[in-house]
Amino acid sequence: MKLQRLNSTDSQNNFKAFIWHGLFLALASNFMDVNMVIPSMLLKMGAGSIHLGILTAILIGGSSFMQLIFSLFLQKTAFKKPFILMGINIRIIMLFMLSLLFFAGLSFSGFWLLFSVYFLISVFALSGSFANVSYIDIIGKTIDQQTRKRFFSLKQVFNSLGVLASAMAAGWMLKSFEYPDNFSRMFLVAAVLLLVASFGFWALRENIPSGTNPISLKQFHGKIIHEWKNNQNLRYYLLIVNTLGVGVSMIPFLIMLSKNNSGLSFDKVGDFLIFQTIGMISGSLTMFFFSKKMRFKPILFFNAFLFACILVLSLILQGNQGLFSYIFILTGLFVATYKIVIDNILIEISTNENRTLYTGLAGAGNLFPMIIPVLVGFLLKYLSFTWVFSVVILLIIISLWPIYRLKCRN
Numbered sequence: 001m002k003l004q005r006l007n008s009t010d011s012q013n014n015f016k017a018f019i020w021h022g023l024f025l026a027l028a029s030n031f032m033d034v035n036m037v038i039p040s041m042l043l044k045m046g047a048g049s050i051h052l053g054i055l056t057a058i059l060i061g062g063s064s065f066m067q068l069i070f071s072l073f074l075q076k077t078a079f080k081k082p083f084i085l086m087g088i089n090i091r092i093i094m095l096f097m098l099s100l101l102f103f104a105g106l107s108f109s110g111f112w113l114l115f116s117v118y119f120l121i122s123v124f125a126l127s128g129s130f131a132n133v134s135y136i137d138i139i140g141k142t143i144d145q146q147t148r149k150r151f152f153s154l155k156q157v158f159n160s161l162g163v164l165a166s167a168m169a170a171g172w173m174l175k176s177f178e179y180p181d182n183f184s185r186m187f188l189v190a191a192v193l194l195l196v197a198s199f200g201f202w203a204l205r206e207n208i209p210s211g212t213n214p215i216s217l218k219q220f221h222g223k224i225i226h227e228w229k230n231n232q233n234l235r236y237y238l239l240i241v242n243t244l245g246v247g248v249s250m251i252p253f254l255i256m257l258s259k260n261n262s263g264l265s266f267d268k269v270g271d272f273l274i275f276q277t278i279g280m281i282s283g284s285l286t287m288f289f290f291s292k293k294m295r296f297k298p299i300l301f302f303n304a305f306l307f308a309c310i311l312v313l314s315l316i317l318q319g320n321q322g323l324f325s326y327i328f329i330l331t332g333l334f335v336a337t338y339k340i341v342i343d344n345i346l347i348e349i350s351t352n353e354n355r356t357l358y359t360g361l362a363g364a365g366n367l368f369p370m371i372i373p374v375l376v377g378f379l380l381k382y383l384s385f386t387w388v389f390s391v392v393i394l395l396i397i398i399s400l401w402p403i404y405r406l407k408c409r410n
């Protein structure tokens with residue numbers, strides 16, 4: 001492949017290709033939502049807090065943690081397009097298989113049923129983290145810096161609008177079909193939409209190489225130590241991911257809190273999806289229209305305050321299911337703004353040469369988002385939500401220090 005410098009034509013082409021992918025991924029998102037649909041599916045199957053904690057750890061923390069291993073392989077390769085396609089195609093296959101599992105009426109039972117669900121969802125999550133290493137690298141080198149911030153904000157706007165449409169469709173499907181047919185149809189729709197989303201990746205023009213010469217595991221470990229010692233922004237970034245990032249992995253437990261107080265109907269899950277989407281759209285549109293004035297650190301401070309409020313309000317309103325549903329507007333606002341900022345910061349503190357490594361480090365740095373859901377799942381067997389949420393709030397408060405110390409141009 002002929003190598004060349006990034007030009008405006010390729011940058012615009014890739015801008016549109018990633019937006020195409022983002023739009024159809026958004027349309028698919030609520031049919032395979034890791035914060036609500038998949039946890040509610042597990043709870044409907046009779047799973048308890050420990051099962052929910054393990055699944056959340058796999059979906060949110062564990063898959064990100066594996067990015068370090070994936071980056072060891074991918075940092076050697078100059079061009080990442082084949083691997084981003086491999087990752088998304090595996091996800092499509094796993095969704096089709098989940099649909100078939102539920103279409104079969106969950107003919108498995110007990111251990112084999114849980115094993116099948118965990119296996120398919122684990123491969124689904126891990127293939128996503130495999131693709132994400134290439135995704136971040138390609139964005140960083142094929143979309144020029146001047147339009148990158150606008151890209152992330154516009155992508156989140158399209159994402160939120162697509163999520164709103166899929167939230168209404170997913171909510172209708174949950175209510176209109178009996179279990180397990182509703183989940184079978186939802187995973188089938190998600191697979192088809194993700195297949196259409198993959199067309200955007202096929203259209204990418206990756207003419208600029210990245211990565212380095214092949215290195216051994218020992219050399220790779222040495223590079224990690226070197227970057228950790230010499231880039232304090234990387235240290236603060238990882239501390240933020242391990243403290244404030246825990247907020248994302250706590251959302252499934254809000255659903256469990258609701259279930260423990262008044263049961264878990266599919267009507268209620270559909271409402272949660274729509275309310276969370278409203279919050280995501282609000283956050284995304286605000287950040288899009290103010291993208292030129294957007295500063296990362298104030299938004300992170302706002303995120304910390306917001307999620308602490310979410311946990312406190314969930315405890316206060318747990319007995320009032322009408323008002324409790326509105327909390328998910330705030331979770332949507334948190335998820336949208338946090339993801340926009342955290343992706344932007346990672347690209348800002350890295351370069352074309354080390355971005356794959358940094359993406360892997362960022363994923364492996366998700367230790368607490370991986371451990372905390374499992375720990376919460378076990379603690380809820382013996383302690384109340386009040387005690388457990390109080391510990392999480394303390395972790396959120398700790399995030400204020402690395403946010404303060406982080407140095408960003410934006």
